[in-house]
Amino acid sequence: MRLPAKNALKVLASAAIFIPSIVSADNQDVIDYREHIMKTLDEQTAAVGMILSNAVPGDNAAAHLQAIALTAQIALKAFEPKVPGGEAKPEVWSNWADFSKRMNEFAKNSLEAAALAKEKGYDDPALAAKIVDALPCKSCHDVYRKEKK
Amino acid sequence: MRLPAKNALKVLASAAIFIPSIVSADNQDVIDYREHIMKTLDEQTAAVGMILSNAVPGDNAAAHLQAIALTAQIALKAFEPKVPGGEAKPEVWSNWADFSKRMNEFAKNSLEAAALAKEKGYDDPALAAKIVDALPCKSCHDVYRKEKK
Numbered sequence: 001m002r003l004p005a006k007n008a009l010k011v012l013a014s015a016a017i018f019i020p021s022i023v024s025a026d027n028q029d030v031i032d033y034r035e036h037i038m039k040t041l042d043e044q045t046a047a048v049g050m051i052l053s054n055a056v057p058g059d060n061a062a063a064h065l066q067a068i069a070l071t072a073q074i075a076l077k078a079f080e081p082k083v084p085g086g087e088a089k090p091e092v093w094s095n096w097a098d099f100s101k102r103m104n105e106f107a108k109n110s111l112e113a114a115a116l117a118k119e120k121g122y123d124d125p126a127l128a129a130k131i132v133d134a135l136p137c138k139s140c141h142d143v144y145r146k147e148k149k
Numbered sequence: 150m151r152l153p154a155k156n157a158l159k160v161l162a163s164a165a166i167f168i169p170s171i172v173s174a175d176n177q178d179v180i181d182y183r184e185h186i187m188k189t190l191d192e193q194t195a196a197v198g199m200i201l202s203n204a205v206p207g208d209n210a211a212a213h214l215q216a217i218a219l220t221a222q223i224a225l226k227a228f229e230p231k232v233p234g235g236e237a238k239p240e241v242w243s244n245w246a247d248f249s250k251r252m253n254e255f256a257k258n259s260l261e262a263a264a265l266a267k268e269k270g271y272d273d274p275a276l277a278a279k280i281v282d283a284l285p286c287k288s289c290h291d292v293y294r295k296e297k298k
Contacts, residue, residue, distance in 0.1 A: 029199065033199050036196040037192070039192045040189050040193055043186070047185040047223075050178065055175075059226060063222055070212045070213075070216040073212055074213060077208060
């Protein structure tokens with residue numbers, strides 16, 4: 001089942017009548033689901049990018065980084081089913097040890113950056129570098145993503 | 150400054166040279182920033198919608214709901230600057246007491262749903278209804294959002 005974001009509310013509204021049961025996701029569902037996760041990360045890192053570039057204030061930095069850490073953990077689980085397709089290269093599964101190590105580091109480093117932002121406040125001079133280190137989007141996408149133009 | 154999601158990485162890569170300082174966001178920045186937050190919520194609720202409709206397994210439900218709660222708190226702060234535009238109706242600011250109450254309830258209820266998912270597991274029969282209650286996207290959008298077609 002394809003589920004564009006704007007139809008989610010309809011599904012939510014009608015879903016209360018279902019009781020969760022054994023689920024066998026079909027391949028397109030698996031792909032759609034992980035794309036919702038990766039788009040979440042796109043939007044969150046874009047927001048953090050605006051903070052880093054001083055376009056908007058940084059009060060939310062810690063909360064963004066916590067949400068990113070949670071979403072990175074979700075992402076790793078979302079890629080566990082070996083279902084090539086979407087923008088994922090087959091290397092995700094053929095190099096799973098490396099892919100999952102990177103995802104776990106991404107989650108761990110985002111959480112550490114969140115802790116630093118919480119403890120020291122957004123103006124701490126070490127924070128920007130820590131955040132950039134925590135979000136290695138490009139280096140991972142270069143290996144594991146084939147972007148659709 | 151407009152910052153599409155796909156340019157976020159470039160900003161992140163170049164931002165390490167900046168030290169956070171006093172920020173005066175211009176109006177378009179304020180709008181772009183909050184739109185990244187609301188799109189995050191779109192994607193996250195779409196993912197939760199897929200879980201609720203049994204399209205994919207629910208192992209990540211608690212993490213999604215925690216991330217949504219964090220993002221709801223971020224969203225409220227992102228709407229604090231009184232900058233009409235984008236898809237926000239002027240009622241966001243003229244009814245601020247109601248708007249902020251709804252946003253705070255959204256955050257609180259999402260966190261409670263996350264706690265229930267964590268404690269009882271995704272198969273608890275009360276969870277689906279709790280999640281639907283926690284995510285009142287449509288009722289709030291009906292009042293406060295003018296969707297761009």
